[in-house]
Amino acid sequence: MSPDFTPALSLDLGATPPGRPDHGQRPAETGDTAVHDVVIVGSGPAGYTAAIYTARADLNPIVLAGSVTAGGDLMNTTDVENYPGFTDGIMGPELMATMQAQAERFGADVRYEDAIKLELEGPIKEITVEGGEVLRARTVILATGSAYRELGLEDEKRLSGHGVSWCATCDGFFFKGQNIAVVGGGDSAIEEATFLTKFADKVTLIHRRDEFRASEIMQKRAFDDPKIEILWNKRVIGISGEAKVEELSLEDTVTGEVGALPVTGLFVAIGSDPRTHLFKDQVEITAEGTVAVDARSSRTSLPGVFAAGDVLDSTYRQAVTAAGSGCVAAIDVEHYLATVKA
Amino acid sequence: MSNAIDVNTSEFETEVLQADKPVIVDFWAEWCGPCRMVGPVLDAIASEHAGSVKVVKVNVDDNQEIAAKYGITSIPAVYLFNDGEVQKQSIGAKPKSALEKEFAPYLGAQ
Numbered sequence: 001m002s003p004d005f006t007p008a009l010s011l012d013l014g015a016t017p018p019g020r021p022d023h024g025q026r027p028a029e030t031g032d033t034a035v036h037d038v039v040i041v042g043s044g045p046a047g048y049t050a051a052i053y054t055a056r057a058d059l060n061p062i063v064l065a066g067s068v069t070a071g072g073d074l075m076n077t078t079d080v081e082n083y084p085g086f087t088d089g090i091m092g093p094e095l096m097a098t099m100q101a102q103a104e105r106f107g108a109d110v111r112y113e114d115a116i117k118l119e120l121e122g123p124i125k126e127i128t129v130e131g132g133e134v135l136r137a138r139t140v141i142l143a144t145g146s147a148y149r150e151l152g153l154e155d156e157k158r159l160s161g162h163g164v165s166w167c168a169t170c171d172g173f174f175f176k177g178q179n180i181a182v183v184g185g186g187d188s189a190i191e192e193a194t195f196l197t198k199f200a201d202k203v204t205l206i207h208r209r210d211e212f213r214a215s216e217i218m219q220k221r222a223f224d225d226p227k228i229e230i231l232w233n234k235r236v237i238g239i240s241g242e243a244k245v246e247e248l249s250l251e252d253t254v255t256g257e258v259g260a261l262p263v264t265g266l267f268v269a270i271g272s273d274p275r276t277h278l279f280k281d282q283v284e285i286t287a288e289g290t291v292a293v294d295a296r297s298s299r300t301s302l303p304g305v306f307a308a309g310d311v312l313d314s315t316y317r318q319a320v321t322a323a324g325s326g327c328v329a330a331i332d333v334e335h336y337l338a339t340v341k342a
Numbered sequence: 343m344s345n346a347i348d349v350n351t352s353e354f355e356t357e358v359l360q361a362d363k364p365v366i367v368d369f370w371a372e373w374c375g376p377c378r379m380v381g382p383v384l385d386a387i388a389s390e391h392a393g394s395v396k397v398v399k400v401n402v403d404d405n406q407e408i409a410a411k412y413g414i415t416s417i418p419a420v421y422l423f424n425d426g427e428v429q430k431q432s433i434g435a436k437p438k439s440a441l442e443k444e445f446a447p448y449l450g451a452q
Binding site: 066067068069070071075076092093112114130160161162163164165167169170171173174175243244265 | 371373374375377379382383403409414417418419434435436437439
């Protein structure tokens with residue numbers, strides 16, 4: 001990390017992960033590559049909690065944290081007020097830096113690398129990382145989280161970065177004194193809308209139904225905010241503008257009536273989809289698109305392959321449920337390794 | 343250790359627009375989480391393709407005129423300039439291979 005590019009937090013993302021003795025590695029059954037006990041793919045609350053538990057169990061986990069996604073979704077948030085243990089809340093990036101440090105304290109090997117190919121069948125799994133290195137492991141924990149959903153409109157990509165955004169904390173700054181919109185109805189949509197009122201003159205919250213999914217406390221914040229106007233039963237069907245966003249086309253979901261809303265920005269917060277593209281042909285996937293697991297465990301349809309966090313959860317999707325899920329996966333890994341090594 | 347130099351509004355003309363080779367510009371800010379991820383990725387590109395391109399950083403907080411001039415409303419925004427014109431633009435934090443692919447025509451042989 002360059003001195004002139006110091007992050008506000010002591011998250012040392014550019015550094016080489018701390019070395020550690022390879023005492024947990026044993027010679028491979030075939031070939032001479034080390035076979036690790038566990039590789040964790042992903043570094044949100046699920047991945048890091050799984051790393052803390054497996055590291056404390058002396059399994060020397062390798063965490064593929066991602067080259068640009070380390071820390072997961074919470075890196076794009078501000079205050080986290082509902083993660084237990086922090087009376088006054090904590091900033092999302094700070095929470096993730098703390099979790100990482102906690103995992104590393106017990107010897108987790110956190111690497112800022114991306115998994116690009118997973119071979120999950122058989123007793124030894126192969127994980128190929130960007131650049132071509134292949135890691136071999138007895139178990140894999142899939143903690144890849146979820147990816148922001150897009151509206152799927154023609155001009156959405158073209159105007160992305162020119163008014164269309166998925167990250168209020170990154171981009172709110174560019175909309176000082178402007179009139180912008182947020183689309184969505186969950187906690188994250190309302191969080192974005194209230195955050196954006198710090199910059200914008202007016203934030204129109206567009207929701208396709210006549211009530212929010214968001215928690216009561218978040219809803220109250222939106223209703224009480226004089227800068228937020230709520231448009232119920234409206235769907236964004238078009239975004240227009242030559243070089244940047246100028247206007248949205250909205251369709252009333254009840255009457256079908258179409259109208260225009262002039263805005264200079266649109267923040268999309270309509271949920272996310274489990275990130276399963278690396279392994280969806282290998283492990284069973286549910287109708288909701290999440291990784292299928294056995295009852296309350298983290299066991300996927302393949303032995304030695306476990307899942308944790310939002311990738312298996314389309315319902316709760318909280319930092320604390322993801323962390324709990326990472327703990328479950330770590331304990332399942334321990335049990336599995338005890339069986340296969342017995 | 344960073345290979346990317348900080349460029350401000352007054353230096354932009356000479357360092358970027360009149361540069362004798364393609365320039366990758368990283369528009370960033372302190373408060374942007376994903377921007378922190380892009381820094382090291384661009385540092386790697388800068389050192390591996392040092393002969394073909396130059397990499398610089400523009401802090402949008404301190405240099406709002408430039409961000410406004412190029413219509414930037416999302417960061418990290420990574421723009422490639424050649425002969426004074428924007429040739430490529432990439433929005434969001436992307437891995438090194440993705441950026442190298444997008445900027446391939448300007449990166450030269452490795």
